[in-house]
Amino acid sequence: MSAILEARGLMKTFGAVTAANDISTSINEHSITGLIGTNGAGKTTFVNMVTGYLKPSAGSIHFAGRDITPLAPRQITRLGIARSFQIPQLYDTLTVRENLIVALGIVLRNAKSSFFSKLPAQVPGHNEPLDTVADNLMTQFNLNGYADRIARVLPQGVRKQLDIAMAMAGKPQVLLLDEPTSGVAAEEKFGIMDMIMNVVRAEKVTVLFVEHDMDIVSRYSDRVLAFYDGRIIADQAPQDALNNPEVQRYVTGKRHA
Amino acid sequence: MNNRSMIIFSVILIALITLGGFLPDWATFHITRSLGLGLVVLGLMLMLRAGLVSFGQALYYCLGAYTAGALMHFYHIKEALLLIPAGMLTSALLAAVLGALLANYRGIFFGLLSLAFSMILYGVIVKSSSLGSTDGFTLTSPTFFGMALGESSRYAVYITACVLTLISIWGLERYLRTPLGRLAPAIRDNEIRVEYLGQSVRNAVHIKYIISAALAGLGGALTALTVGHIDPEMAYWTTSGEFVFILILSGSQSVIAPFLGALLFESLRTYAYQEFPYVWQMVLGIAMLLVISFLPDGIWSLFKSRKAKPT
Numbered sequence: 001m002s003a004i005l006e007a008r009g010l011m012k013t014f015g016a017v018t019a020a021n022d023i024s025t026s027i028n029e030h031s032i033t034g035l036i037g038t039n040g041a042g043k044t045t046f047v048n049m050v051t052g053y054l055k056p057s058a059g060s061i062h063f064a065g066r067d068i069t070p071l072a073p074r075q076i077t078r079l080g081i082a083r084s085f086q087i088p089q090l091y092d093t094l095t096v097r098e099n100l101i102v103a104l105g106i107v108l109r110n111a112k113s114s115f116f117s118k119l120p121a122q123v124p125g126h127n128e129p130l131d132t133v134a135d136n137l138m139t140q141f142n143l144n145g146y147a148d149r150i151a152r153v154l155p156q157g158v159r160k161q162l163d164i165a166m167a168m169a170g171k172p173q174v175l176l177l178d179e180p181t182s183g184v185a186a187e188e189k190f191g192i193m194d195m196i197m198n199v200v201r202a203e204k205v206t207v208l209f210v211e212h213d214m215d216i217v218s219r220y221s222d223r224v225l226a227f228y229d230g231r232i233i234a235d236q237a238p239q240d241a242l243n244n245p246e247v248q249r250y251v252t253g254k255r256h257a
Numbered sequence: 258m259n260n261r262s263m264i265i266f267s268v269i270l271i272a273l274i275t276l277g278g279f280l281p282d283w284a285t286f287h288i289t290r291s292l293g294l295g296l297v298v299l300g301l302m303l304m305l306r307a308g309l310v311s312f313g314q315a316l317y318y319c320l321g322a323y324t325a326g327a328l329m330h331f332y333h334i335k336e337a338l339l340l341i342p343a344g345m346l347t348s349a350l351l352a353a354v355l356g357a358l359l360a361n362y363r364g365i366f367f368g369l370l371s372l373a374f375s376m377i378l379y380g381v382i383v384k385s386s387s388l389g390s391t392d393g394f395t396l397t398s399p400t401f402f403g404m405a406l407g408e409s410s411r412y413a414v415y416i417t418a419c420v421l422t423l424i425s426i427w428g429l430e431r432y433l434r435t436p437l438g439r440l441a442p443a444i445r446d447n448e449i450r451v452e453y454l455g456q457s458v459r460n461a462v463h464i465k466y467i468i469s470a471a472l473a474g475l476g477g478a479l480t481a482l483t484v485g486h487i488d489p490e491m492a493y494w495t496t497s498g499e500f501v502f503i504l505i506l507s508g509s510q511s512v513i514a515p516f517l518g519a520l521l522f523e524s525l526r527t528y529a530y531q532e533f534p535y536v537w538q539m540v541l542g543i544a545m546l547l548v549i550s551f552l553p554d555g556i557w558s559l560f561k562s563r564k565a566k567p568t
Contacts, residue, residue, distance in 0.1 A: 051453070077455040089453065091446040102443045105436025106454040119436065170455060 004029040004206050005050065005081075005174055010059035012045055012230075019045040020056065021230035027174075032197070032207045034217040034238065036251055037227030043210045044086070046227070047176050050208075051083045052076040063174070078110050082172035086179045086210075088163035092152040096143050096162055099151055100134040103169040110170070125171030133169075140199050141165040157184045157192055164196055168203070175200060177209035181216060189213065193220055214242060214252055226251050266513065270423050277415045285415045289483045291523045292418040295516035296425055296476035298503045300469030303429065305509045307465055308445030309363065313371030314500045316378050317348035317470040319492035321477025323388065324348075326487045329396050337399035337417060341478045348474025349467050356466040360459045375492050382489040393488025396481060414482050421479065425472060426512050432468070433512070437461060502541070506548055508555020517556060 005027040012020035020042050027033055035043045048054040050061055052073040060069045068076050091099050104123050111124045126133040138144050141161045146154060151162065160180060167175060180196060181189040197220055200207050211217050217224060217238060224241035226234035228250040234241045241247050277285050297318050304311055321344030328334040328343055355374055362370055382388050398410040406413050432438040440461050443451050448458045481487050490496060499522070507518025525544055529537035552558055 072457075073452045074455045074457055077453055083453060085449075089447050089450040091443045091450065093442060093446055098439075102436075102439050103454050105439050106451070106456040109436045110455045166450065166454065 002029055003027060004064055005208075006062040007046070007050070008060050008062070010046070010049055010061070011057045012042075012049060012054060013057050018230045020049065023059070023230070023232055025225060025232060025235065027206060027208065029173075029206055030204050031223060032200070032221050033209070033223045033225060034221030035208060035210045035225050035227065036212070036214070036217055036241075036247075038251060041227035041251070042230040043227050044178060045230075047083065047178055047208070047210060050076075051081060051176060077170065077172075080170075080173035081176070082167040082170055082174070083176040084160070084163045084167045084178060084180060086182055088156075088159040090151040090154075090159060090162055090166070093150065095148050095150055096138065096154070096158075097134055097147045099162060099166060100137050100169065101130065103166040104130045104133055104137075107170045123169075137165045137169065140168075140195075142195055157188050160184060160192060161195070168199065168205075171203070172205060174206045174208070177207065179210050179212065181211070181213060189216060190219075218242060266426065267423065270419050274416050274419050277412055277419075282411060285411060286483065287523060287527070288520065289411075289415045289418045290480060291520040292422045292516060293476045293480035293483060294500070294503060294523065295519035296422065296479065297473040297500050298507060298515035298519055299425060299429060299512060300472030300476075301500055301504045302507070302509045302512070302515055303433075303441065303465050303472075304469050305504060306433075306441035306445065307462060309462065309465075310368050310501065310504075311371040311469070312368040312494065312497050312501065313373070313375035314469070314473050315492050315494070315496035316371070316375035317352060317473035318477035318480070318496065318500070319375070319378055319382070319487075319489070320351060321345060321348045321474030322481035322487045322491050323382070323477075324474070325478040325481045326394060326396055327388070329399070330394055335397065335400045335405075336403065337401050337414065337482055340399060340482065341417070341421070341475065344478025344481070345471050345475040348477070349471040352467045352470030353463075356463045356470075359466060360463040372494055372497060375497055376494060379489050379492040379494075382492065389488070391489060393486060393490075395486050398485075399482050411483075414479070418479050418483070421475060422516065425475065426516075429468075429472075430512050437464065441465065502545060504555075505545065506555060508552075508557040510554060510561065511557045514555060514557035521556065 003026040007023050007025050010020050010023040023046060035046065037043045045054060049056050052071055056069065060067055062068065063079055063081060068079065091102060094102065107123055108119050108130060111120050122128055123130055123133045128136070138147055141164065143158065143161060143165060146158055151159065154162065164177065164180065181192060184192060193216055221238050224234065224236060224238050225232050226241055226244070226247045233246045233250060234244045236244060242252065273288070297314055301311060301314055324344040324347040325340035328340055334340060359367060359370055383391055398405065399414070401413045433441070440451060440456065444458055444461060451458050477491065503515065503518045503522045506522055507514040525541060526537070529540035533540055548555065
């Protein structure tokens with residue numbers, strides 16, 4: 001497997017606080033990587049730098065061999081890196097279907113070669129008309145029962161599903177999930193993760209996900225990056241990472257069963 | 258608006274055109290003026306759907322009117338079918354320039370910056386004697402396809418206004434169904450998600466701003482030809498306030514509502530002027546209070562089907 005995403009010496013400071021301190025890592029294609037660490041360890045800062053929300057103070061980020069460090073979030077998204085958010089970013093006054101239609105409409109627009117050129121009849125990557133793709137996404141993410149519900153009134157778990165479905169609208173190569181199960185009832189967590197993982201594995205998407213629940217991390221990731229104080233203190237297979245004394249001391253706070 | 262609604266609206270317009278032949282002059286004047294105002298509010302509605310309220314739309318309304326007026330006054334161009342597009346184009350071009358700055362702002366900053374630009378135009382015209390200063394100037398009757406229509410000119414302007422209104426409504430309705438048009442509520446709800454789907458919010462707002470300015474310029478040029486007089490009050494902040502008033506009256510749910518709102522506003526203002534010449538603003542204020550209290554989604558909510566309520 002070849003590296004699709006690479007961070008080289010990433011630094012990020014906010015005044016006196018160093019949120020990222022010389023982070024270097026390489027993410028292989030089709031891999032599923034869990035990012036763990038206590039609050040303030042630098043996980044979300046890392047995700048925000050990769051997706052262009054924050055610009056690193058030093059260092060660079062490379063996607064498929066291209067330096068994406070100076071690019072804006074929308075440019076990075078167009079290249080094939082999508083993300084979901086810890087607090088789902090939805091269009092609250094629109095229905096679930098409308099949310100997806102807006103998202104797919106943007107994907108269609110991005111496929112235009114110029115402002116005046118015609119919109120493609122099919123959504124790039126999906127090769128089907130927009131309405132069909134919206135229906136397919138709703139089926140994939142178990143949203144059919146909520147199609148005509150306004151996003152504002154959706155349960156938290158469904159909001160998370162919709163947020164990820166929208167991120168998947170552009171058929172990204174890399175998907176970054178920021179705490180995909182936070183705020184979701186414990187009994188629903190595995191169901192939501194199973195559903196997400198089924199889709200991303202079928203689509204061969206490379207995934208990085210931030211997670212606090214070590215059971216989720218050990219079950220779904222094939223590699224773990226443990227963050228502490230802006231640095232990566234462990235980069236191992238899940239069980240090895242969770243048994244790593246440094247990780248137990250600074251991240252999990254206990255020996256993982 | 259679906260095809261059925263469009264057919265219904267086309268029939269109404271054809272009926273209006275036919276009816277215009279029988280209506281007294283004051284009535285065709287009243288409707289034409291309302292359509293001119295409605296076009297400006299249609300553009301404002303587009304911005305409101307994206308969560309932006311311009312308190313300076315009078316800038317483009319006035320510019321459209323003065324473009325038509327100046328071409329007639331200084332270059333003796335009387336052809337309505339040149340004057341109206343010229344007003345529209347000038348407004349769109351200025352919006353393309355100013356929009357590059359305004360598209361970076363939201364909320365009160367967007368509203369007040371747009372107001373500031375309109376007051377600059379007001380100041381420039383007031384201080385410019387060649388543009389008639391505070392008095393403005395009077396326009397002669399336009400020609401249509403090179404023909405001077407004399408007494409029938411007002412009816413021709415009325416028909417032109419009806420046709421342009423139909424085209425504008427059809428065009429905007431179609432635009433709102435495109436991916437870019439559908440972005441309006443998405444921008445209002447969540448700009449972060451729009452950016453993280455790969456779309457520049459700034460560009461989308463800029464394009465909407467240009468469209469709304471073009472509609473305001475069209476409305477301004479039509480009003481200039483309808484009224485036959487232009488003055489700097491057209492750029493004054495109270496004029497922008499009237500557009501926002503009509504927008505609140507209309508609501509933002511339908512592309513037809515701004516025209517109903519404008520017609521109601523013009524009728525209300527005429528009535529208030531006539532019956533309460535010293536306190537007419539109070540009548541408008543009370544009307545505004547009533548609408549906000551009882552019809553917060555505007556008069557269009559009276560026509561909304563109950564079954565269309567969101568689940």
